[in-house]
Amino acid sequence: xxxxxxxxxxRQIKKAEAEGQLSNLEGEGxxxxxxxxxxxxxxxxxxxxxxxxGVMPREFALKEKLEGARKxxxxxTDAAEKKKLxxxxxxxxxxYEMEREAYRKFMG
Numbered sequence: 001x002x003x004x005x006x007x008x009x010x011r012q013i014k015k016a017e018a019e020g021q022l023s024n025l026e027g028e029g030x031x032x033x034x035x036x037x038x039x040x041x042x043x044x045x046x047x048x049x050x051x052x053x054g055v056m057p058r059e060f061a062l063k064e065k066l067e068g069a070r071k072x073x074x075x076x077t078d079a080a081e082k083k084k085l086x087x088x089x090x091x092x093x094x095x096y097e098m099e100r101e102a103y104r105k106f107m108g
Contacts, residue, residue: 059099
């Protein structure tokens with residue numbers, strides 16, 4: 001059965017090539033993007049679709065803010081400002097971990 005399916009796929013690919021449907025595609029001639037071996041393909045596809053639509057999960061947005069706050073903290077020299085930034089980092093870290101935990105529970 002698998003061989004029959006493979007044969008059908010190969011015919012469909014050859015037909016699409018002959019009709020020119022596989023030329024001038026986005027990323028043509030470039031290597032495939034690296035994928036993590038343990039990455040769930042369905043999850044990766046969902047993230048890719050969201051990125052193409054310009055939508056970012058809250059977890060990702062919080063991570064970016066957290067990284068920015070950490071950089072600002074390292075560059076800061078004022079003690080009072082550092083204290084404010086540390087509070088912001090703690091808040092962002094807590095919210096980021098809450099989002100990750102909620103996501104893990106949602107995914108089962």
